[in-house]
Amino acid sequence: MSTRSSAAPTSSAPPSVQSALPPHGEGAAGDRFIQHNLEAAWPADLPAVDERVLLGAGRALLRADATGIGRTAWPQVFPPTGQAVTPAFATASFRIQAAIARRGTSPDTAVVHLVWAGTDRGGAFTDLRVTDWHFTRTSAKKGAATWTAQPRT
Structure with missing residues (x-):
């Protein structure tokens, strides 16, 4: 006669922990996990x-x-200097991995959180970079509200 135990085997090993982020260097395939x-x-x-x-x-x-690219559209954030701007990141390798917009510290403020990847001028690729842009709501004509980007301080 055989008996079976319903008790789970005991182990001193910790339970496996799985990261909520994709593995480093996963590429665009991991972006949906970052967004989620x-x-x-x-x-x-x-x-x-x-x-x-x-x-x-x-x-x-x-x-x-x-x-x-496109700095002239944002003169309040990137004031004209009269000098050419050398881009810090190559356009071809730049990728926004995830983004959300949420209310700021007051009802008339908001922040856009962006996670992104890119290759810098030195050729180093880095992903999971984080940038925040802050906005203030302003009233335009006819009651329509617009969002104005705030310069970095």
Whole structure:
């Protein structure tokens, strides 16, 4: 006669811990996991139209900041200096991995959190870089609100 034990075997090994982030260097395939984790960590708190507008502006600002392309569209953030800007990151390797827009410290402020990857001028590739852009809501004519990017301090 045989008996079976329903008790689980005991082990001194710790349970396996799985990272919520994709492995380093996963490439674009890992971006959806980063986006999911960013959204889970900070649930949406803005109207969808505001979030859409802010995400577009935040992405454009980051691209302008990292690659130098499009800076003239943001004179309040990138004042004209009269000198050419050498981009810090190659346009071809620049990629936004994830982005969210959330309410700031007051109802009329917002922040766009971006996680991105790129190859710098020295040829070093880095992913999971984080940049925040802050915005202030201003009232335009006819009651429409607009979001204005704030210069970095």
